[in-house]
Amino acid sequence: MIKIAIIGTGIIAASHIDAISKLDCCEISALCDLNEARVKELAKSLSVPYFLDYRDIPDKVECDAVILNLPHGLHAPASVFFLERGIHVLVEKPMANTVAECEEMIAAEKRGGARLAVAHVQRFFKANRIIKNIVDSGELGKLCMYNEQRSINYFLDSRPAWFTNKKMSGGGIVMNYGAHAFDKLFYITGSKPVSVSASADNLINERDVEGHAQIFAKLESGVSATVTLSGYSDVVYEAYYYFTGGAIKIVGTYAIEIRREGEKAWTKIEDTSDTLAFVREIDEFCKYIRGEESEIPDAAYGRDIVRLIEDAYSDALR
Numbered sequence: 001m002i003k004i005a006i007i008g009t010g011i012i013a014a015s016h017i018d019a020i021s022k023l024d025c026c027e028i029s030a031l032c033d034l035n036e037a038r039v040k041e042l043a044k045s046l047s048v049p050y051f052l053d054y055r056d057i058p059d060k061v062e063c064d065a066v067i068l069n070l071p072h073g074l075h076a077p078a079s080v081f082f083l084e085r086g087i088h089v090l091v092e093k094p095m096a097n098t099v100a101e102c103e104e105m106i107a108a109e110k111r112g113g114a115r116l117a118v119a120h121v122q123r124f125f126k127a128n129r130i131i132k133n134i135v136d137s138g139e140l141g142k143l144c145m146y147n148e149q150r151s152i153n154y155f156l157d158s159r160p161a162w163f164t165n166k167k168m169s170g171g172g173i174v175m176n177y178g179a180h181a182f183d184k185l186f187y188i189t190g191s192k193p194v195s196v197s198a199s200a201d202n203l204i205n206e207r208d209v210e211g212h213a214q215i216f217a218k219l220e221s222g223v224s225a226t227v228t229l230s231g232y233s234d235v236v237y238e239a240y241y242y243f244t245g246g247a248i249k250i251v252g253t254y255a256i257e258i259r260r261e262g263e264k265a266w267t268k269i270e271d272t273s274d275t276l277a278f279v280r281e282i283d284e285f286c287k288y289i290r291g292e293e294s295e296i297p298d299a300a301y302g303r304d305i306v307r308l309i310e311d312a313y314s315d316a317l318r
């Protein structure tokens with residue numbers, strides 16, 4: 001049984017805690033958060049100890065692995081702390097704020113002998129797995145382009161404040177949702193970018209992260225992608241995959257439609273939603289720890305996504 005400490009018990013932690021409760025390979029051995037009232041109550045409900053400082057955990061509880069659900073600026077120092085002590089790490093996306101931080105994490109992984117994985121969850125959603133199968137089967141011909149549009153209200157008061165503090169978040173909507181878009185694209189195409197260009201700005205307030213951005217990337221495979229992210233109104237989340245023999249449309253995380261060359265209408269693909277993405281993710285992390293074949297994204301994959309984001313920011317700010 002792999003004993004896992006959850007570091008950061010905010011919004012996404014609930015998905016990990018629920019997933020672990022559905023798995024036989026692992027259990028929660030401790031929780032940690034700065035928000036004592038919240039972590040104390042959660043720890044009581046799960047009958048596990050809680051900590052306010054993650055550095056106290058290795059000496060006080062059995063802990064084979066940690067899941068880091070922290071502000072992005074803390075991903076690198078917390079990962080390095082645990083990896084150097086031989087404790088496996090699943091760090092939430094994006095892996096860190098910069099490629100240099102990712103390299104520090106990879107060096108700590110080598111020094112400590114534990115494994116570092118990144119919780120890029122897109123491949124564990126059934127809908128994305130279905131799309132990958134269509135791409136790989138060639139049934140719509142060759143994939144040539146990808147186009148994603150996402151417009152949400154990024155600056156709601158309900159969003160934890162660190163997301164709009166650049167030191168803690170590393171950036172705005174690109175760092176947060178761009179990481180998901182490019183995870184999806186890397187997974188589905190199996191290829192990485194050869195060039196990236198972008199524009200980014202913030203038109204509605206003085207917070208120090210971008211509120212909208214447009215990114216254009218060319219991949220090694222020849223596929224090109226545009227990702228349009230707008231953080232001012234909650235109106236759209238959809239993506240199109242263009243093939244030589246048709247197209248796939250996905251609305252939100254689940255709703256897939258397909259249209260072949262010559263067809264007059266889109267056809268809905270049934271049964272694409274599921275609730276098991278995080279269960280698959282943590283199951284694959286456990287396999288990775290045990291040295292088995294695993295689908296969990298490794299540290300090099302996480303670093304490549306941070307590199308794309310870093311390249312997009314540097315082009316946008318030129």
Ligand SMILES: NC(=O)c1ccc[n+]([C@@H]2O[C@H](COP(=O)([O-])OP(=O)(O)OC[C@H]3O[C@@H](n4cnc5c(N)ncnc54)[C@H](O)[C@@H]3O)[C@@H](O)[C@H]2O)c1
Pocket residue numbers: 007008009010011012013032033034035052053054068069070071072074092093094119121160176
């Ligand atoms: N995979 C997904 O779909 C998904 C969804 C949401 C968030 N995320 C990622 O998960 C991570 C966390 O995001 P969130 O939305 O849960 O944020 P959040 O603000 O809700 O949670 C972060 C928690 O970390 C705690 N914290 C801050 N500093 C700490 C420290 N030094 N020690 C211990 N705890 C500390 C905060 O008190 C807070 O409870 C981010 O990397 C984010 O991008 C991923």
